[in-house]
Amino acid sequence: MTEPTEPPSDFEATDEPTSEKLVELAKRRGYFFQSSGSYGGVGGFYTFGPQGAALKGNVEDAWRDRFAVAEGNMEIDAPTIMPEPVFEASGHLEGFDDMLVECPDCGESHRADHVVEDNTDYEDAESLPIPDVEEVIAEYELVCPSCGTGLAGQAVEAFNLMFATNIGPGDSQPGYLRPETAQGIFVEFPRLKEYARNQLPFGVTQIGRAYRNEISPRRSIIRTREFTQAELEYFIDPEADDPDLEAVADVEVTLYPASEQNDEDGDELETTIGDAVSEGVIGDEWVAYFLGVAKPWYDAVGVDMDRFRFRQHLAGERAHYAADCWDAESEIDGNWIELAGFAYRGQYDLSKHAEHSGDRFTVFRQYDEPQTVERASVDPDMSYLGPEFGGDARAIVEELEALAGRNRSAFESGPVEIDLEGEAHEIPVEKTGFAVEEETIAGEHVIPHVVEPSFGVDRLVYTVLHHAYREDEVDGESRTHLELEPEVAPTFAGVFPLQNDADLEAQSRAIASDLREVGLSVTYDDSGNIGRRYRRQDEVGTPFCVTVDYETIEDDATTVTVRERDTTAQKRLPVADLAETLSAIRAGEREFTEL
Template sequence: MTNIDVLNELAKRRGFFFSANDSYGGLAGFYAYGPMGAALKSNIENSWRTKFVIEEGHFEISTPTISPSPVFKASGHLDGFDDLLITCSTCEISYRADHLLGSQHTLLQSSDVSAKEFKKLLSKYSLTCPSCKNTLDDSTLQEFNLMFATKVGPGSQTPGYLRPETAQGIFVEFPRLSDYARGKLPFGVAQIGTSYRNEISPRKGLTRLREFTQAELELFIHPTDLGPEITPTTTKLPLYSVSQQESNGDIEFVTPTEAIDENIIENRWLAYYLELSTNWYDSIGIDLTRFRYRQHMPSELAHYASDCWDAEVEIDGDWIEITGFAHRGNYDLSKHNTHSSADFTMFIPLDEPQEKLQTNLNPDMGYFGPTFGKLTPEILSKIDEMASEDSTIFDSPELSVEIDGTTHSIPSEYLHPTTEKITVTGERILPHVIEPSFGIDRIIYSILAHTFHEDTIDGEARSLLSIPSSISPIFVGVFPLLTRDGLDTVSQDIASNLRTSGLSVLYDESGSIGKRYRRQDEVGTPFCVTVDHQYFEDQTVTLRERNSAMQIRIDVDSLSTILESLRNGSSIFSDLK
């Protein structure tokens, strides 16, 4: 077994994660978190919330997972959120076309091949069905939308979709959110929640799920905002830029300020979030020596994004994306501004009101009506727009106006422009968006993969997860040496007291002490307390640390204070004695 197989077996056996509904045969792409996994997950989510929402002074919101179709029509998910599905005409098994290309012809791997292009590739490369080995020449190709559809309510049964990302819930509520932000930019809005993608081929484990958890932050900025001043630090970002990828180069380790100064990262906000995230990943147990930020190649960049970096971790030789950092421009807000009845712009007041000349048209309708008919309003509004950019356009005898590809010539004499002085107090703008989007399930998987070790303690092999104590599922195990002589009741009282101080405690009295330590090592519990007969002499118990397997004796009265100081980092175990 590889380390990953060992880890997956451990995850199921010890309650981190497992395929859900196994008693009914399960359903691919749906996983459940057991007691250890769910505790780890909620600790990670709370840690993210502290770091990216509370400490940054941002908002968090929580929007429904089901939304009506107009929202996804506007966002583009209803029409464009597809994977190309190829179905073998012989065995009728379906595959994702890009995966098929990728597995058989690695150079062709791409997630954006059209049906037409793929048809050509099919015969050019004589692709065969991985299952029945027959030719795929007669296979059927279809665009398969990745959203889960449902119907809402009785009667008309309004179509609804399960959200494919939490971000749209933020964008669609933007008019209200900008009110809450009291009209000031920049402001950030986060959401932690479930998203859904009806994947054609979910992977085993947590790396490609049909139901998964995202933690997304949308930072709304002024279009001209190039980011905050970056305070120079020694944090090294492991960057794998487009130019390094193109030249088959290496990861470059640079500070955020160097990355900006050397134009590796263009927008300072992106550099800011890469630094913040690096520190966070480090604090939750991601091994930074198996980690990089890979810039999207121009060909893989989403059409709305001007720059994008993926945080990737190495697991068993593969690089897996755990977070995307994208500059989305005003793509999302402009879509909703166009498709909905609401106003998604913000009014940004100028520091000082400005005087401006405004041109008003007084068109001769006796000419425009008969000449342009219904096109007239559109033509006049276009001229209005041209005039606001350049007030001298009426100096020439004729104006050229293009409507839907046709150029119309308009004699200036019929427009009778007049000018007036107006006071401009601000401007309406569509904010731009910087989006760090975290995949919580993949982060959980990465933490387990990166903290999993096997070593030998006192001549005995053990496996352990060196999960940081700030997020470990259980903080302390409490064991009576024996289940008699009152050791068990004393231990239960200690466990109960520690729980009341808000610590996550596991009480265990079964098996040898060695076995109980191994069980806790294996789920990443950083500390264990054992109560033996010496307790009755001097009220001390032993405190054992996971990584070193070292033990010290401490007074039971100071136990909760010491454990709390270990948890909040104000003391470390090796200093205790």
């Protein structure tokens, strides 16, 4: 049985984990909350409120800018429901399973690997075979998380996570809600390659919903049954295409390779992308390239780099088609959660869809110079095969064609032996029309390989909020605020009149309108005292507050007070320059401290 590895780092536990405070804040301030609350709610489904939807949209836009626009990749939007043959080809119907154990007393179903991980030192029970998981449950005398009944001796079974549906009425076509956005890209490859002018490499991105019927969804939006993915499928010719590693060689990363995880004294490695590749820590250069692209992007959207790492999949957890795979992980209340996966998928996906669909999932590779090759072919004498084999004649021809392609020597002497449904047949060589001819070709059709960075948007939103959560004291009062990056903050500025005064309110609304016109997200608030309004905006993470006072409307040089969220520092800025100044700050072109 695989032994557990020790956690790479110890995090300080608290009586009140940030997650509990964050979930309460998220519900109160409109970030996210369990769906269908009026009907008792349903596990694994969450609604993003006004603040959460805006934050999520900003994160998606930032991802699109970096992984689609900046990389020159295409974006598509495929359906969330696809017919059954798609998932037969992809392997999801047979192998997309989690381990389920059912309580013999209360009947609650639980993910067996989660029961093991929550109550033992095993960090990655998901990679263990089912018999080993059953053995661990018995050895540790693990119990049902709901009622405390012992689970030893209970069967652990594979549970398929696909949501099934029917397409159309009557004898409808079976379909499934997609468990990942990737398949919508793979099945459309024959058309997408045309948009790429049949030139490798090229990438296709998609941001959209995916669905997995999780056995035990938990930890709010970290593990849900409906979630958003942002995926890039990058198609390459492995013999011709190399990444621009020089562009990311100096990116500093924290890596937790499989070798360190399997070592009793193993630990994380602090290195650079360039050194990790040269030293063989990251085996595939394309995976290394996208790790190097992702690290500064995660930093830019607000993930705490002191609580971020890339962890390599162990052999037991790596998908069978993946040559290598690394996860981006963040620390949440002492636990590491997966944010994204970076996998080299080879030609598995396109080969499977080519095999099942009969369509061509290849790209033509042009040779530098035409090549002369030998081609073996058959041109059977049907006047002989027809009378001799009757209805089996066509099948005989197909077998001869296949044999000529794989074993020319079978035609060199004596009759050619063909096995047809277990029955041997002999065909005279002269009746097969076998010939070997020279042919000049300009290239060949190849199935591209795929490199896949796959991002979980909901988990990233949660991480950004968790890592931004702060508690401090301002003017003798406790304060909770979210130090969100201006690029992703749902509201960039709050505009307030200092007091309930018609002139102040009119000027405040005019300023709010001006800021909205330049594309800034602005809220207007005239309820309660100014300190309370500041606290409300701090708690939702608004980077700046603009206060309109009597100096604004009385002075010839019209100015307003601009307050920065994190330091609470205030500056008076000209109204005429306000929109331009705040836009420059949001774009990262100016700093508030320099004003």
